[in-house]
Amino acid sequence: MFKDRLNRIAGKPKVLILRMRHVPAIDSTGLHALRDLVRRSRREGTLVVLADVHSQPVVALERSGFLYEIGEENVTGNIDDALNRAREHLGLPLVPRPGFATPTVARETPAGGVGAIPE
Secondary structure (H helix, E strand, O other), X not given: OHHHHHHOOOOOOOEEEEEOOOOOOOOHHHHHHHHHHXXXXXXXXXXXXXXXXXXXXXXXXXXXXXXXXXXXHXXXXXXXXXXXXXXXXXXXXXXXXXXXOOOOOOOOOOOOOOOOOOO
């Protein structure tokens, strides 16, 4: 259904942000669909950024080698970082994360790592 909806978009976007805050886990079928989407999007000139990615999907992405393929910079822990990644890709100025913004997934920690909260 998701692929069908994407095919209905008239113009191809320069950036596609997939917000995954309600995806606490991903299996091989989901990884396959995600990999297919990213590869097809790249062929069409669209950058795919994953936002609000929980720890289990990150581990699955890493184990499958897909984290390397999509690029760690394109897997974020919150929507604000994903929007800034899109701005960076488009050559637009970055916007600081709002002070009221809180992490949306458990893996965000001040210690660092994928999707870490910037100091």
